[in-house]
Amino acid sequence: MTDDTVLVVGAGPVGILNALGLARAGIPVTVLDRAPGVVRSPRAAIYHWAALDGLERLGVYEQAATRGFLKQDYEYRAYKTGERVRFGLDPLEGLVERPYNLHLGQGALVEIALAELAAHDSATVLWQHTVVAVDQDDDRVTVTVETPDGVRTSTAGWLIGADGASSAVRKAVGLPFEGFTWPERFVATNVRYPFAEHGFAQSTFIVDDVYGAVIAKLDDSAGGGLWRYTYCESQDLPEDGVLDRMPDVHRAVLPTPAEVEVAEWAPYRMHQRVAPRFREGRVLLAGDAAHVTNPSGGLGLTGGLFDTFVLQEALAAVVHGTADQSVLDAYSRERHRVFVELVDPAATAIKKMIFHNSDPEQLERDMAGLRRLATDRDALIERLMLTKRMETPSLIGAW
Template sequence: MSTTTDVLIIGSGPVGLTLANLLGQQGVGVLLVEQNDELIDYPRAVGVDDEALRAMQTAAIVDKVLPHTIPDQKIFMINGDRAILSEINPTTREFGWPRRNGFVQPLVDRVLLDGLDRFPSVQVRFGAEVVDLAEETDAVVATLAGGETLRARYVVAAEGGASPTRKRLGISFEGETRPSDGIVIDVANDPIGTPHAVFGGDPTRSYATIGLPHGIRRWEFTLHEHEDASVVEDDEFIFELLAPHVPDPAALDIIRRRVYRHHARVAGRFRAGRIFLAGDAAHVMPVVGGQGWNSGIRDAFNLGWKLAAVVNGRATDALLDTYEVERMGHVAQMVAVSLSMAKEMTDHDPVAAAERDRIAANRTPEEREAQRRQAFKPQPKFEEGVVVHTPLPTFKTVPARDVPRLAGTIFPQPQATDRDGVRMLLDDATGQGWRVLTWNNDPTAFLSAEHLATLERMDARLVQVVPEAQLPWARENAAAGVTVVGDLGGDDSLQAWFDARPVGAVILRPDHVIAAECLTQELDDVLARVFRAASIA
């Protein structure tokens, strides 16, 4: 027996499930296969960021994710004497959502799985192990353990760090594995009850403790090199670990305990013909940075709209080459930051720990504020791929300012209003997908008939942003097919964004990345360049 589909996804973790939801929204035929008989029920990740929540918003599923989160979760980095080395507490909402959130991964994974019921084009099969992949001219043939074959135009391997697909393709996985393991202990009926997370850089034994939703608390301890993984089953050892942390370790309601290994690795390629690697199959990083789960969601978000565009005939296969171009550099940055944080907080050398404490004690107020704002976290910025860089304008109407060009970065998501004046997040007011957004102008007045027709085939949105005071007039006079959005004003508004930029128009990709920014009169020419960069068919 053989089954044919557009995209075969291997692995039912958060990356595969998110990708399936995004493709399902676009009517793409998806078969997701998982060798296990059910979802993994133990949590791995414990933090979700604002970029990932925006991806959940795009997938129209964020309202079901939020009940399993703790928004604005603060982190204290402390030393062996419990002195605070730094505090991480970013409370801004650049992308519309809290920048740090604790969460319970199995419950969010279940939300993602249940979300697939919305899409008749998506099928999920558990207990289906892929044992071979063979690429043909126009498809990949996957063989399951029972001999059944599956035929797909494209395959996405999202089956974890041990990825059989990556190994089968002979793709390197360079990096390092830390010499000591870690042990995770999750308990119900949180005996501490505080909402924040604590990372303890204790040179005798490093640890982390994190308050999670629904009364769950996690502890993570670094095992010494001489300690075998079997200690996870030793109650006496577990109670000894927890004794300095709670009044009575024996009274804890321990719901799971596991040993894990710290890896920091990136695959040598993210694409091999019609096969793609995503999530842990493409990169793994230490848990200290809290970015493993989120980096995988970025993979799915980046690859999802591109696969849908190619499968639906809106772009050529060349678009898919930009997935690796755009994701690999940012992933490498994130792995490096996570590894640096892990080494800093898990170093058991007393001399090195003392030097770390000395540096932390001598930070300036500005450095402490940068730590609090999480300024060390690298933001995606694409120099290549589906991005068009335009020069700063030199016209006398535009003040001369030394401002960075923002093409290739994520567009902000402030509160705005729809055409009827109802307040909501910007993406909900404009609608999802490709967007051509102009300040106070009718975008159709600057676009050729040919480009308007192409945008219509792409299901792109033409968005006219006006001050909220102008909404009644703009609503009555908007051109056909133009979405009018009201700007609320203030420091975080779209007007403030345009005031700070020498541009009047932006072209936004479906993943909210700025494909290009320009003066409004330049829009038609710049849009043509974006079409070429995106291999629009």
């Protein structure tokens, strides 16, 4: 007899929101994560407007919007020339329900979703559970995990691997991760600094091959709140010297660098990689376990959320018997296509423009394109609709 329960490996936004969607559909679900609790290091923090409707369907949007904040403005600054180009999402007003982005640290979103998940008796979250093996047959999946109480096994009808770029689930089922790793190191920092007083937009991109950066406001808390300042440095530099080198970056870019207060920071590698398929029998991949991109345009988490919105719905339908298992193959094909055709090239182009812009002629071409967005409403709307094209409509309508 087929087991109707679901295991989810990974308690980041993709894992927890998949679990929440399944629990809301009445399906018993258990989440396993190797960490001792919610990860709070600097990670993704921007949710594009096109993903907000999906958060609403899962019942977490209002709380997320209250805890974070909504914004419309963007600014691009060419470091070498001093040119600034600013535009916003306001042309979407009247065209879409939520014409703004949400800024909120992903750890905060996980906390909101966990609180919602706790209201479902059929949902369980187990921390400090590290997956070491995955086996499956035609009816069920068995996961071997290391826990504080020793090695245990868990069995379910289905398994969702949402355990990040180094996914133990993906490796256990033998799926490769095709693509490449960027030679630079990204350094993500949460800082307190009066960016707004110095004229920075709530999302600002510094365009330069040396001092390129992505700067984004994170919250509206007392004392000016936190901002995310992310930049690149050579991977050849010793990682243990990141904090010592950080003031040099601030002195080069910020008008009053002595005011910077670094609250948190984390170095990490950047990748453009994708699994060849997101389904292997009764194992499904989502988010960074399935595909990973550099975070320059905030498209990694966006892609993971769009995976989630269709996967939890499709898997619930399969478990309830209202959809054939082939819908999960459709999920795999469509989400793979979206990453390869849209997310990967867009994120790569954004990174090259922001962090690798050394040729004056190329810089002028890029800034000319941005100037057009600031003056041509139709061109801006077309650009803003890119993230909407990364969304996959419901896959269960035909069943």
